[in-house]
Amino acid sequence: MAKRRKVGNLLALAVLSTVVQRPMHPYEMASILRERGKDRDMPFKWGSLYTVVGNLEKHGMLEAAESRREGGRPERTVYRITDAGRAELVDWTRELVGSPEPEQPRFQAGLSVVAILAPPDVIGLLRQRLDAIGEQLAAQRKILADAGAQIPRLFLVEDEYELAMREAEANWIKALLGELTEGTFPGLDQWQAYHDTGRLPPEMTEIAERGSTPG
Incomplete structure (x- = not known):
């Protein structure tokens, strides 16, 4: 049986799998996820990205690393994954790969x-x-x-x-x-x-x- 996740949106899994490589701000996360075609692999809404990132930070799976300003753009917060975030990413991936769940196409x-x-x-x-x-x-x-x-x-x-x-x-x-x-x-x-x-x-x-x- 699937576990109840603190942040259960599959976009959270995609975010964690991206930020585990290096710290980045949400715009970078979205660009990389789109480039990889993750929207074809997982059902999620791009408009939820900032909400998901905020929830991951709230539950201690992401943390602000720095604030960065590029050119005339607004200041952006760069996030990095925490130990709790890495543990969640590994546990969630193990569940998805190893535990079949009923799906209704x-x-x-x-x-x-x-x-x-x-x-x-x-x-x-x-x-x-x-x-x-x-x-x-x-x-x-x-x-x-x-x-x-x-x-x-x-x-x-x-x-x-x-x-x-x-x-x-x-x-x-x-x-x-x-x-x-x-x-x-x-x-x-x-x-x-x-x-x-x-x-x-x-x-x-x-x-x-x-x-x-x-x-």
């Missing part, structure tokens, strides 16, 4: 109620999704190949994981489309009959009312 949510759509409609939508994923995969492979020539693989494993998950999704969709188009998907006739008549077949009514999970 939007696609999974859609699949959970897909019976509301007629089979031909689902086939068209899955083909549409598969085409889009194909374009994304081509772009991701190119980005990864280009980055691999300049960046150590250690800093690209999250991109490799995302690519692998996308490829797995594409393969699963292809298999499902094969069953739907070839007519081998179990219960396909009843599913279509429901949309033709507006009535759920008796053999499916009980399952629909109690949910799809056995138990």
Whole structure:
């Protein structure tokens, strides 16, 4: 079970992973995080950055190292990570890597109620999704190949994981489309009959009312 963090926003994890390299002010943190594409790896809002930094300082994970003025810009506070911040970064990373947590992607949510759509409609939508994923995969492979020539693989494993998950999704969709188009998907006739008549077949009514999970 995930621990309750004093600063639970995933942006805090990204900030700690950046400041652990050297002290920097929030603007530098944001620039580096954007350059690394961390907004693709973690769901966070950039407008929350200063709030997150303030909360990390409040809980002793960051501390002000100095104030710096560059040219005519306003004075900026440079932060460094504390021992408590390093410990939090390590513990949080260990939890994320080693402890699986239930995740509910939007696609999974859609699949959970897909019976509301007629089979031909689902086939068209899955083909549409598969085409889009194909374009994304081509772009991701190119980005990864280009980055691999300049960046150590250690800093690209999250991109490799995302690519692998996308490829797995594409393969699963292809298999499902094969069953739907070839007519081998179990219960396909009843599913279509429901949309033709507006009535759920008796053999499916009980399952629909109690949910799809056995138990």
